[in-house]
Amino acid sequence: MKMDVLDLPAVELAEKIRAGEVTAMEALQAVLDSIDEKEEIYHCYITVDRDGAMRKAEAVQKKIESGQLCGRLAGVPAAVKDNICTRGILTTCASRMLGNFIPPYSAEAVLRMEKAGMVIIGKTNMDEFAMGSTTETSAYGETKNPWDIGRVPGGSSGGSAAAVAAKECFAALGSDTGGSIRQPAAFCGVVGIKPTYGTVSRHGLVAYGSSLDQIGPIGKDVTDCAALLEVIASYDKKDSTSIKRDDTDFMDALSEDVKGMKIGIPIDYFGDGLDDGVKDAVLKAAEALKEKGAIVEGFYLSLVEYAIPAYYTIASAEASSNLERFDGIKYGYRTPECGGLHDMYKKTRSEGFGPEVKRRIMLGSFVLSSGYYDAYYLKALKVKALIKKAFDDAFARYDVILGPTAPAAAPVLGASLSDPVRMYLGDIYTVAVNLAGLPAISLPCGRDVEGMPVGLQMIGDCFQEKKIIRAAYAYEKARGPFAAPGLLTSAADGKN
């Protein structure tokens, strides 16, 4: 019975809870047991709020029984990335800097989940301040890929993606600044959506690159992601960049009908550097959609090679300013010994931040400094505008753009940290989406020669989440169930 529960997708679990077949407490207990068995191996979480979650599960169960709660995800235990504030629960951003930070407020997305009756289990591991593509820059240790514990889960929302794959939660929130939801979803064989910029409130999301950051869902399948996105999408006055939308009934898009849908494949996404296994899996997925009636053709998107430098310039510039508030004065880490204000700042920030965060702060400070602002930051903004234009042109012809999420499957642990530029290049297919503010989904479309999952990315025009959800759902049905990884438990094979 217990294993059955963990195998359920979130939407189906909620149905069973509503039907009285399972209680919210039983579902939570199954997840907590699963965490007990596997956390030692995978390390998906930074904080697990066992008691708080159980209290919430009990309260939710009562409301479901009394008919006060009947949402599509009511009673479902879910995890939240640790850069999304949760009132009363430690929110570290996987940094030593916020090792003691307990926010007095919850992010709007978290409030929406709670209102929908979802039970927050805890906070998932990530790259420090969401800077990284492997979850290895976390100050609290790396998360292992459930498909192969010798590999990274991707990042920066690696903890969330791995927790879904390892059945340590039913769904999770991630955040995506340059691919941080889609890439770990691809590496862990789960589904993730990066919504149109402005769709989910950023209130309570600890900012990395404010103009690019979006919170989004990670789930076992397209249906779960659509359901969770429907819960968290909202106009929020507390976020000036939030957008009023009346088309956030994303579950309505769960249809297999793609007849006549125009799908463009950027030929320039299939050049050097793309792993053959990934290429084959993605092209096969395109073929499957074609068989279902979609019109699939290749085209040149252009400017692909400019996305990474533009992205790292803009994101780092914003990050260098966003992270200035971490100074040891008001909250978080403060160096124990210092001589004067300047020394306190220097030591606090030197000791509180890890190397990747420092690298991006330095990069960002440099591109904003006088004399370099025009040459780097302004130029990057111009590139951003051109990339948006290239997508606009493409969406004049296509409903959906299809391609790989990442050039290769998950790398082995430790391979990326020594060569950050190579790590940055792995973001080639994801960052342009953030620069253009577009929605995109990643879902598994096969496995590479080593058996690691491969992610298929589908990009939509602004506010066209429904199109990519429909295409993804249709493909998912055509593909059939995606195999789950063979999970380890610390009791049986912890030393593997």
Added chain:
Amino acid sequence: MGKQYETVIGLEVHVELATKTKIFCGCPTAFGGAPNTHTCPVCTGMPGTLPVLNQKVLEYAVAVGLATNCEISRFCKFDRKNYFYPDNPQNYQISQLYLPICKNGSIEIETEEGKKKIGIHEIHMEEDAGKLIHDEWEDCSLVDYNRSGIPLIEIVSGPDMRSAAEVIAYLEKLRMLIQYLGASDCRLQEGSMRADVNLSVREAGTEALGTRTEMKNLNSFRAIERAIAGERERQIELLESGGKVVQETRRWDDCQGESYAMRSKEDARDYRYFPDPDLVPVMVGEEWLERIKAAQPEFREEKMERYKKEYDIPVYDIEIITASKRMADLFEETVGLCGQPKKVSNWLMVEALRLLKEMGMEPGDIRFSPENLAKLIQLADKKVINGPVAKKVFEVMFEQDIDPEKYVEEMGWETVDDEDALREVVEEVIASNAKSVEDYRNGKEKAIGFLIGQTMKRMKGKADPGKAGRMLKELL
């Protein structure tokens, strides 16, 4: 030697806007309050919080821009000014550098040589910082974020002023416009208006601008005058002795009457300004702008013209009354209630201004209502109270805004209108002041004053002194 120098001055004026809440959050802007009680996660820079622009700030900034003949930007942005200091919780200040809300305006000031136009380079919106308190006894510093996020506008003038008198005239004009708009109370002492003086000197007749310094910490018009004189002299001495003026920021010490350098251009910070991605660009729509234009108040010049037509009072009175919007409003409202513009103007110009000066207050601090002033004037008119009593009542009303009718009744200060009682007292006074009576009869007119005084004293001030005088003359 003997070179003539011209002083060139431009001002950066910060004005605290009179909004009820802060610029980017809902915290109150009220003065005072225990440290860190007017704060929230936004104005203390907590992680994950976001600024949302207070629309009233935009409204005030645009209103000031319109009043100073500026172009209003239809599209403007906020930028981050990055620098580390504990009074600034985010370690960046949200301000406007690249696209400010107002540009290219001007105001006209009166100078000894007549009217002069002073250019307004730009007006931008920004947030104030918190306050650091250095506890030297405990050897620690504390920070109070109550002020963090208080809305400010910075008004940057052109280098168009040539003397301290012009600077003061400019500031007074600016203050008057902003007070008329109700956008700020503009008090220098309390810091709701702060002026930084950019000053350079050049040889008279030359065109090129000299190297300028920026003077900070000027808390009164007097300090500004002294600082300008001091800095002009310092720069001229430097040049005369073959030295060079260094571009730097200086701090004025009004007690010492000197300034000292804070930081030079060389160690100027690189603020790494860039557009704040948390705030969307501000779009000013025509319709909205028209509404703000329509809501602009009648400014002083128009008001003076109207007063000249509507009220039969001297131009001198009009100038004084319209110097403050509060005073002008009081005047108009009181006249509306009891008529008699000249009497209303007298009370305001003589008694109210005297008390304001004595108490170190500004017209904006006046608490009494036009209703009560009108009542007081009517009491005096109907001779319910006499002149000296009316003044006493006014003083109480000035401090406590009492209802003069009730107050006079409670105090029993009504003028005694009893012929027989008065005649009795007058007879007593004549009988007991033989010397004065004699003086008067011998032609010393002044002696009557003493006798009236004695009568008033015996009547406990409640007699009508005119009537007492007439009766004295009659009986003598």
